[in-house]
Amino acid sequence: MVGKQKYQAGDQTLLRQINLSAILNHIRIETPISRAVLAERTGLNKATISNLVNELIDKKFVKELGVKNSGIGRPSSLLVLNPEAGFILSSEIGVDFISVIGTDFSPKILFEVTRKIEPNLDPAIVIEMLISILKKAQNKCTKSVGNNFLGLALGVPGLVDFESGCLLFAPNLQWKDIPLKRILSSEFDAPIFVDNEANLATLGEYFFGNALLYDDVLYLSVGVGLGGGMLREGQLLRGVGGMAGEFGHMTADPNGEICGCGNRGCWETQASQKVLFKYVHEALAKGETSILQESCGHNLDLLNTDLIIDAAKRNDRVALESLKKVGRHLGIGISSLINALNPGIIVLGGILSSAWEILEPEINQELTNRALYWNRESTKVVLGKNGLKSCVMGGIATVYQMILSEPHNNSHIFDNK
């Protein structure tokens, strides 16, 4: 009998947790929202909604915005996530930059800095710079919403052991075995998450971007390299070793170029910023002319993606053809992913996604040529919404996911208020 009672008690707690989570998520997605609409969306009765919403207001997760008079029946008060619940910091280390944002719980951005850094700096120097910017962000956010530090996230372009928060290997940084979570834990007193930048960006598009209404999402980040992340029923697919999503390192050409990972002919060697630059160099070496020669002061070491996209938009043949070639290789790989995984939506991010208008027709042409009709028809391919903030917004989303999935367990973070 004791066992049964224990089971029933646990069951009730679990049910309450699930319902609180459902309510918080609906408030997040459809903000501001009334209790009546919440009841409709969740299928819970009005008394239960009222009871659970009161708990969320008590815990400072939710606040009432005011009264909405629809003209029919009693005026209803609208609910939003409470910005003053606390603040979240999120950061990204890229090959040549550090980005940090700080938001309140709504999540309105309170602090935002991107600092260019020299590539190939010593990891200790980069981490020190990151910590210094994060401290500034913490100060700014504390002044705005008080000292409830809800969580800190860091995205890096490499393989991460999510549990320990150790960066195992970042091919484009050439960093190995850096215990990032442990280092940050000695500086900041909050839940800390270190993850692959594309995993974070995937969550970012799911929580705050163009994948908002999809639970099966594949995200591709086309930048210096080609990273990816996948959500299955709203949860990141990590694989048994925690390393899933390395789509860029699928072999696309067994005789292709050597990749940063050491293998030959990875998809990344055909569809990334690196190969875009290579195509431009090759065309110019063949004697083609381009406005890029002038726009980078006849020093091709100064070539960057923005210059190429700008030139392509001005119909520069070298820039346009180079981007189109990358687009075709992206389309070929995406066709295989659609055939294999058939997600609800594929979202394209990373710096090359700024060339979406040029890439999209090439991708679509390859999908028409190569993807199975039924798979293609049921999978949308779209541009990401978060742009260059995709990873840092994903960090905010990671902290959100922790709180929103278990609001009851995470209410301790408000106990010191």
Ligand SMILES: [Zn+2]
């Ligand atoms: Zn590779």
